[in-house]
Amino acid sequence: MGKKKFLGGKNSNAYIVFYSTVMVVIVAILLAFTSLSLKEKQNANELNEKKDAIAASLGLGKGSYDSVIEAYVVNKEGQVISTTDTPLQKLFDLTGSFAKGEFPVFENKSTGEIVFPLTGKGLWDDIWGYVALEADLNTIKGAIFDHAGETPGLGAEIATAKYQAQFPGQTIYEGDQLVGIYVVKGGAQGAAHSVDAVTGGTKTSEGLQKMIKECLDNYDAFLKARKANVVTENAE
């Protein structure tokens, strides 16, 4: 043979270090490239999913978002602070935009029904959803929930149509007080503002109740201001 081996042969330490370094750099470049080139398409898919979820909470079909919904952002006092800074984008970091005092609102232009986004914690991971209110701003028209990692068959049941069917018709105000929806263990049995908890999903149910109340609280001022408006408009 007599040929000098590169870095002392295949099993020398120098060769192994060299080999792994080169391999990792190549793989990193490759992955960064695919991730960047597909990012736009993936984001578009996620955005469509969010649009469809908002439409679904209003009982509308897929793809109807663009023709029906008018979206804007309100602040804690209920004033519209932005109509241009795409409220949909806020959904990608809803917790962050809630913390900044920016609350996206999705309104059905023709009927005055309003959809609010929700975000919270279940047992294992994030849960989120959308609640649609009728034009009376009190009665729930529809609700959609989803989760990142709740237990299938137990907590994950909140994402099923069967569970969500309990929400339409419930009201979130008791007089002037925003109470949200009580998620009652052992069954709501027709009590006001209440739905059944998920069997075997106590922590998820508690998270759901907390999420609905806390997120809707952000919109309390907005809802009250809007109701006052509706009343005065009717009076005129």
Place this chain on the structure above:
Amino acid sequence: MKNKTFQSLTNPLAKNNPVLVQILGICSALAVTTQLKPALVMGLSVTAVCAFSNLVLSLLRNGIPDRIRIIVQLVVIAALVTIVNDILKAYVYDVSKQLSVYVGLIITNCIIMGRVEAFALSNKPLPSLLDGIGNGLGYGAVLVIIGFVRELFGNGSLFGYQIIPECFYEAGYVNNGLMLFPPAALIIVGIIIWVHRTTNKDLQEK
């Protein structure tokens, strides 16, 4: 020689099927087969990953240091799976949501590393590529059979389209709920293995 190369493609489809004979990849065969569509996509994804990991590692086989052999295999497989996952997310978003964590788990699917260790590291690129495709398709075929049975009897549909007509339900037919649970997949795999061994007498243990 030509014949032998070709056999590395056809063997895993029947005689040496990864699921039925090597008993590899059972875990994901239970998890993603409640419906036909994710089963099919999973089968194709594993085929792609298995084929390319076999090809890449067979090309690299003379340069890979023995001591970090497994690490190199894992890096290549993990990179391929990440790429497949990105592609699924971009082009078949709803399916990628359904497959969720199982795409990531392709990395740990024993078929892939098993074929790399057993075949690709000691064979030329072309037969390795064919072996990868063959094993992926062999796995996919079993998944599709299970998915077919489970969706048809569990939901009365195929690819999401209703197959069993409404009048059956009105006459008292009920979907079999067991089909939607993992044990059903195990039972179906068992039945397929039974049929497979009955027709391939040389596979039967004495």
